[in-house]
């Protein structure tokens with residue numbers, strides 16, 4: 503088990519497999535798949551939902567041989583699926599390459615983050631899965647299959663919640679390596695944030711707003727600017743630059759966070775909020791996130807503001823990001839540029855769940871799509887209805903995994919039987 507335990511990173515999910523296995527070769531992995539009644543791949547277990555769970559065999563690909571094979575001609579890299587972004591990034595960088603985005607933490611596996619549509623922020627940045635141009639996976643009959651962008655099944659197989667097979671390698675479309683300078687701004691009034699949402703979020707390659715919903719606005723705005731782009735000046739908003747390093751969670755030590763203060767550095771040391779060798783976020787938490795259409799951002803955030811009296815008492819911090827729309831059938835950003843409204847809650851499921859439901863009710867008019875890897879209470883019917891290509895997803899899973907070898911309760915509930 504990659505996290506050395508039978509729980510997820512947060513400890514709110516106890517996995518229920520009969521056994522857990524970590525094969526060291528593709529042949530061994532294929533034998534595990536064929537020999538299992540049900541089998542699910544586990545990445546670094548950072549999901550807060552039961553998306554990765556299995557009642558038979560949980561398999562990790564972390565012990566397969568680790569490769570990062572760069573093809574300079576096509577600017578692609580074929581990487582081992584179980585490696586973490588923080589492990590592959592320096593290798594790509596050494597080859598003069600980068601990835602267009604990263605999540606808030608580099609600790610998560612490539613395959614696990616791609617499978618749930620994990621994203622960072624940035625108007626022009628699709629989720630991590632949009633960098634994928636090829637997948638190699640062990641399928642239900644134990645054979646190795648390669649799926650490339652352009653194949654008919656590709657759009658349904660990338661953000662696939664582990665249900666198409668066990669991914670062993672991922673080929674990524676890279677961008678030229680780039681440097682980023684990160685600056686934290688403070689003190690954005692909510693009305694200025696909402697009226698000026700496009701200008702603030704569009705001022706740099708990646709922008710995140712952080713609020714506790716306890717004051718009268720957005721406490722911090724993290725601006726990650728490509729070196730060479732015109733410097734973002736947000737003084738017009740009334741904000742000022744932070745006078746030292748900050749952590750988004752009030753009271754937490756900024757030593758966990760990537761370098762700020764406008765100091766330029768390589769993309770993989772600035773785009774995530776948290777450093778690979780430190781605990782990300784607060785470490786004691788639950789998380790929830792909804793993606794709603796970008797053009798409804800201001801009114802959706804007003805709706806959350808309307809339930810702040812419920813949210814604030816159980817919240818550590820909220821993050822607001824933008825994600826470019828994509829064509830991956832189960833991606834929460836499928837077909838629409840999105841605003842992602844995230845909540846880092848206290849680690850108390852009983853207190854948090856009713857508030858999650860209240861947030862969902864407030865966001866309901868905007869067709870919210872919950873992050874697959876986070877806590878939500880949305881009904882299976884509403885989840886399925888939020889995905890226009892759900893019928894094609896079911897057909898794809900029926901064709902490639904008719905016996906449901908890669909299906910778990912989560913996937914049955916929200917995808918196959920919803």
Ligand SMILES: Cc1cc2nc3c(=O)[nH]c(=O)nc-3n(C[C@H](O)[C@H](O)[C@H](O)COP(=O)(O)OP(=O)(O)OC[C@H]3O[C@@H](n4cnc5c(N)ncnc54)[C@H](O)[C@@H]3O)c2cc1C
Nearest residue numbers: 543545546547548549606611614617620621663664669875
């Ligand atoms: C502190 C923290 C910060 C986070 N920040 C962000 C963020 O900034 N943005 C964001 O979008 N999300 C964020 N998340 C959520 C996280 O990115 C997702 O839950 C992600 O899926 C976790 O990746 P993982 O490798 O741990 O996958 P797991 O949780 O282990 O698994 C997730 C899914 O991937 C599948 N999977 C894993 N490996 C394979 C494989 N080899 N083949 C096939 N399927 C596989 C599993 O079966 C499961 O369905 C955060 C989570 C934490 C704990």
